[in-house]
């Protein structure tokens with residue numbers, strides 16, 4: 216009798232291999248099968264939540280329906296959604312100083328909306344940061360600018376969270392005060408999104424542990440959220456972006472999947488559009504037609 220039989224919640228090496236293969240097949244995310252403690256910890260919550268009484272029972276569900284709910288939930292459980300407003304701030308400074316002016320100079324935002332795509336958007340912090348920066352830029356430089364945001368992710372759970380567009384005090388800390396005033400609504404209700412929100416303009420800084428903040432309607436109405444796996448983008452997903460954020464997701468992929476994801480995103484960029492990767496995620500091989508213009512910033516010719 217092996218360890219897994221004695222303890223039904225235990226993840227042994229063979230089970231780890233099956234679980235990480237399922238995650239890789241569905242999302243491209245390469246979790247190391249050696250991380251059995253990590254996998255076991257994340258799976259234990261899933262077992263409790265689903266009422267399945269053993270790791271082997273879970274694997275059986277996976278094998279019965281390889282793309283079913285058990286598989287989707289496993290991807291959710293083993294995926295990292297860490298994100299923050301103004302993460303890797305240099306990208307936003309660069310867009311404001313160089314990227315947006317260059318896009319305007321080539322006509323973006325006139326005949327069609329200048330479109331920013333957050334391609335692994337997690338809770339949306341990156342998407343809304345981009346919206347705040349672009350809206351601020353447009354107000355100062357080109358009030359008639361047409362623009363739009365799109366956020367995609369492989370996790371349905373995180374997209375549901377992103378759709379609420381609601382954040383807590385810690386989340387909003389990196390947002391400069393003037394932008395908080397303009398782009399956030401404060402909700403007094405604990406749990407936030409369902410509560411009655413009021414405009415923050417002129418309001419004193421929020422205190423209270425339960426205070427939640429919602430992105431203002433003026434940004435929300437510009438945005439669209441959709442499910443998409445970067446390794447196999449849905450045919451029906453119509454995107455033609457001027458700026459694509461592909462940040463802090465490539466590190467979870469094998470090199471060949473990194474290139475595949477980058478190519479999938481690059482294909483949906485306008486000529487002259489920009490692809491931004493995480494600062495720690497330089498592309499070993501560039502998608503055709505892309506050139507490096509600054510560290511972790513690529514332009515489509």
Ligand SMILES: C[S@@+](CC[C@H](N)C(=O)[O-])C[C@H]1O[C@@H](n2cnc3c(N)ncnc32)[C@H](O)[C@@H]1O
Nearest residue numbers: 242296297298335337369370444445462463464
């Ligand atoms: C660490 S977060 C990065 C969020 C944001 N881009 C940032 O830099 O702050 C990684 C996100 O990538 C998503 N993800 C992982 N694999 C994906 C795939 N194959 N296609 C689309 N999104 C994926 C995860 O669900 C997660 O929300």
